[in-house]
Amino acid sequence: MNIGIPSIAxxxxxxxxxxxxxxxxxxxxxxxxxxxxxxxxIIIPGVGAFDHGMRSLHEGGWTQPLHEFATQLxxxxxxICLGMQLMCLSSEEGVLPGLGxxxxxxxxxxxxxxxxxxxxxMGWNTVVIHRDNPLIASTEGExxxxxxxxxxxxxxxxxxxxxxxxxxxxVTAAFQRNNVMGAQFHPEKSHxxxxxxxxxxxxxxx
Amino acid sequence: xxxxxxxxxxxxxxxxxxxxxxxxxxxxxGDPINAIRIFNEKEVDELMVLDIEASREGKEPDYELIGxxxxxxMMPLCYGGGVRSLEQARRLFALGVEKVCIQxxxxxDMRVVRExxxxxxxxxxxxxxxVRSGLFGRRFAYNASKRTDDPRQWHELLHAAVSSxxxxxxxxxxxxxxxxxxxxxALIREAAKQLSVPLIAVGGVGSLADIxxxxxxxxxxxxxxxxxxxxxxxxxxxxxxxxYQDLEALLxxxxx
Numbered sequence: 512m513n514i515g516i517p518s519i520a521x522x523x524x525x526x527x528x529x530x531x532x533x534x535x536x537x538x539x540x541x542x543x544x545x546x547x548x549x550x551x552x553i554i555i556p557g558v559g560a561f562d563h564g565m566r567s568l569h570e571g572g573w574t575q576p577l578h579e580f581a582t583q584l585x586x587x588x589x590x591i592c593l594g595m596q597l598m599c600l601s602s603e604e605g606v607l608p609g610l611g612x613x614x615x616x617x618x619x620x621x622x623x624x625x626x627x628x629x630x631x632x633m634g635w636n637t638v639v640i641h642r643d644n645p646l647i648a649s650t651e652g653e654x655x656x657x658x659x660x661x662x663x664x665x666x667x668x669x670x671x672x673x674x675x676x677x678x679x680x681x682v683t684a685a686f687q688r689n690n691v692m693g694a695q696f697h698p699e700k701s702h703x704x705x706x707x708x709x710x711x712x713x714x715x716x717x
Numbered sequence: 718x719x720x721x722x723x724x725x726x727x728x729x730x731x732x733x734x735x736x737x738x739x740x741x742x743x744x745x746x747g748d749p750i751n752a753i754r755i756f757n758e759k760e761v762d763e764l765m766v767l768d769i770e771a772s773r774e775g776k777e778p779d780y781e782l783i784g785x786x787x788x789x790x791m792m793p794l795c796y797g798g799g800v801r802s803l804e805q806a807r808r809l810f811a812l813g814v815e816k817v818c819i820q821x822x823x824x825x826d827m828r829v830v831r832e833x834x835x836x837x838x839x840x841x842x843x844x845x846x847x848v849r850s851g852l853f854g855r856r857f858a859y860n861a862s863k864r865t866d867d868p869r870q871w872h873e874l875l876h877a878a879v880s881s882x883x884x885x886x887x888x889x890x891x892x893x894x895x896x897x898x899x900x901x902x903a904l905i906r907e908a909a910k911q912l913s914v915p916l917i918a919v920g921g922v923g924s925l926a927d928i929x930x931x932x933x934x935x936x937x938x939x940x941x942x943x944x945x946x947x948x949x950x951x952x953x954x955x956x957x958x959x960x961y962q963d964l965e966a967l968l969x970x971x972x973x
Contacts, residue, residue, distance in 0.1 A: 525813030530789045558810065559837045629915050629937060631840040631884055634721045635762055636832050655720070656764075657793055659815070659840040700793045700815065702760045 513537040514713070517577070517614070519557065519567035527556050527591065529711070530699040534706055537712035547576035551717045552587045554697075555594030561617065562605030564593050569592040574610070581612050585690045586717050588612075589646075595686070595693030596664055604662050607701030612691045622679055631680040632659040636696075644673040644687050645715055646694070646708050654704045655698035656684065663695060721930060721968050722762040722938035724960065725945040726919060727752060729768040729798065732782060738895035740847070743769070746946045746954045749782070755787045759958040761792055765818070765887075768798025768847075772821040772862035775799075775929040776918055780808060780966050787813030796842060801830040810837060818887060820845045824874070827881040834882025839914070840899050844878035845887040846871060847906060858906065859891050872911055885915045887940065890948060893921030895943045902934045909935025925959060925967050932968055 518540045531538035531554070538554065541547060553579055555577075558585055559565050562583070569572045575585045585697050591607045599609045602617035622628045640649040647654065656676075663682045666672050674684040676696075685694045692712070698705030727749060728735050734752055735743035744750075749766070756764055766786060771778060787794050796809055797818025806817045822829045823844055833842045849859040857872050860868040866876070875886055888908050890901035890942040898933045907917050912931045915937035922928060922941035933937045948955035959967070 524811070525784065525788050526790070529813070530791070533791075558815075558841060560835075562856065629913065631838075633718065633885070633915055634722050634810055634938070636718065658719075659793070661838070661840065697793070697815075700791065702757075702791050706791070715728075 512688045513539055514552045514554055515541045517541050517573045519571055521563040521684045527554060530709050534710035536589050544572040544576045544581040547580050553580055554589045556591045557593035559593060560604055561602040562607045565607040577633055581691055587633050587690045587715050589712050592697060595695055598693050602662060613671060613686055613688055615664045617662045617664050619662050631659055635675040638674040638676050638684045640674050641672055646685055646711055647674055648690055656701040656704055660694045660695060662672045675700050721932045724763045724765050724940040725756055725761055725940055726940045726942045727767040730770050736895055736946055740891055742892055750789060753786055753955055755885055755956045758765045759790045761958050764790055765795045770909045771799025784799060784812040807899050816841050817841045818845050824860055824867055827877050830878055830881040832881050838852055839882050839884030842883055842886055843885040846884035847889045849892050851890040879914055885917060886912055887917040887919060890920035897923030897943050898919055900931045902930055905931050905936050907932040929967050
């Protein structure tokens with residue numbers, strides 16, 4: 512089957528669905544949690560607050576099927592923006608535990624008083640690729656992506672980090688551990704750079 | 718490092734694109750979907766679409782059309798015009814819009830900004846303020862939907878919006894709109910100094926140098942309409958956008 516997107520209450524799905532189609536794949540909004548296991552891959556998009564996102568997963572009954580998908584079936588899962596943060600253990604933005612698939616905590620940007628650095632980290636930023644990975648080619652010269660976030664994932668295992676962006680500090684731009692992947696930026700809004708990432712995800716064997 | 722954004726601002730009126738001068742005399746400049754496709758090819762940083770009639774006439778956003786825009790955009794899309802409630806914002810985000818731009822409703826009651834920021838985050842809500850220059854360098858907050866000045870100080874309104882959760886401020890110099898004769902740098906400087914959130918400066922861009930000057934004055938992003946849709950002294954319609962390399966060269970080593 513194709514790529515499923517859980518229809519949680521904090522997502523903007525249209526642009527993700529369209530980008531997957533442009534990349535040669537097919538993404539479907541899942542109405543019911545039982546559909547998760549029928550999918551070959553899952554994308555968890557999301558905008559908004561951490562607890563709101565976790566609550567949407569819990570209340571919709573998505574948490575258990577997603578756990579099974581990511582940790583037992585071990586099929587590819589891509590979290591985008593808040594979706595990536597939900598894959599972590601916790602967030603300073605909320606009190607609810609995250610899905611905990613990646614050994615990371617989500618922290619708020621903190622800059623000294625009077626700093627010219629703005630929060631949210633919003634706009635186009637280039638990334639540094641840290642290792643070969645399934646999502647971002649490390650050989651294609653400068654790649655830029657569109658970021659919008661006030662919180663960022665801090666990975667306990669540095670080998671999980673595949674790309675960072677600079678905003679005062681080095682921010683985790685993308686992580687991956689086996690079948691679990693996350694992008695802090697919005698590939699669906701990052702022109703050919705994001706399209707390439709989505710295409711790689713679409714073409715991943717599963 | 719974060720790049721300074723350069724954002725085409727498209728004005729929507731009855732489903733078509735128009736461009737104004739000093740907020741008046743809208744001239745038809747083309748079909749929005751066609752314009753978005755061109756801006757996709759040109760890899761613009763972001764796109765702003767403002768329906769200039771929705772609030773004035775108390776209309777709802779044209780969801781069907783905006784959904785088409787969002788599906789077409791391969792860059793972030795901000796929509797403004799007629800947005801007055803959390804429910805409308807929710808519907809727009811579900812269509813794939815990244816941010817909503819609020820003016821009229823926020824001038825009436827800032828609570829709508831707070832409500833949207835609480836649910837969707839500050840990054841999703843932008844407060845736009847139009848500022849008009851008067852005699853002796855005085856500046857007035859201008860309520861475009863009512864075509865009257867707002868009695869409050871413009872910088873107080875910016876502070877109120879930020880403390881209500883607005884993640885960005887779009888500041889438009891009414892007298893510069895569509896004139897392509899340069900931006901109000903003093904206004905940009907004064908606003909940027911006071912703001913902790915990104916400032917999008919708009920109004921008056923006629924050259925790449927104007928964009929650089931606005932960034933030097935403290936703008937995080939610069940938006941323009943006429944500069945990206947008109948060509949030459951007779952304002953022939955031609956959609957353009959600088960090449961990435963040219964913007965890189967223009968905006969490098971900005972001093973802060």
